[in-house]
Every structure is written in structure tokens, then in C-alpha cells.
Amino acid sequence: MIINYPLYSSDAFSWKGNTGAAEASALKMAKLNVVTMQGIGNGIFVVSAATGQRRFFGFVPDEDNYDGEFQLFENSGIFVKIWNY
Numbered sequence: 001m002i003i004n005y006p007l008y009s010s011d012a013f014s015w016k017g018n019t020g021a022a023e024a025s026a027l028k029m030a031k032l033n034v035v036t037m038q039g040i041g042n043g044i045f046v047v048s049a050a051t052g053q054r055r056f057f058g059f060v061p062d063e064d065n066y067d068g069e070f071q072l073f074e075n076s077g078i079f080v081k082i083w084n085y
Contacts, residue, residue: 002037006035007031008044011049019078046080060074
């Protein structure tokens with residue numbers, strides 16, 4: 001199945017250590033484009049503002065019962081948190 005994944009710049013997130021966070025409403029305006037490709041699961045793409053490297057961040061299922069306050073995505077120990085998704 002072909003899926004359109006949202007593409008965001010790393011500048012759209014506030015970073016602390018290995019975790020970036022952003023409000024969903026702010027990301028609606030910050031979306032750069034979409035990446036259309038064969039489906040690899042639920043997730044987003046983030047392109048580094050510094051290097052131009054593009055990474056897929058896969059969805060991390062809610063196992064801690066955070067009740068939809070945010071969605072968490074992960075790639076090799078780097079996390080992206082989108083609040084009020």
C-alpha cells in the first residue's frame with residue numbers, strides 16, 4: 001500500500017537531549033511536504049535542518065496510558081513527541 005507520510009523539519013521541534021517535542025497545531029503550519037512510498041507503518045519523517053538527513057520515526061504504541069495527550073515516535077533511540085495529536 002502506498003502511503004503519504006508527513007515531512008517536518010527538525011526546527012519545528014523543541015529539542016532536549018534525544019527528544020523533540022511540538023504541538024500538533026504548530027506542526028500543521030510547519031509541514032514541509034509529504035513522502036510518498038510503500039507503507040512501512042504509522043509514522044512521520046523528519047529532516048535535519050543541520051545535515052539534510054531524512055529519518056523515519058515510527059509510532060510507539062500507548063503502553064503507559066497517556067490517554068491521547070500526545071503521540072510518541074521513535075528512531076534508533078531518538079524520540080519525537082507530538083502533543084494533543
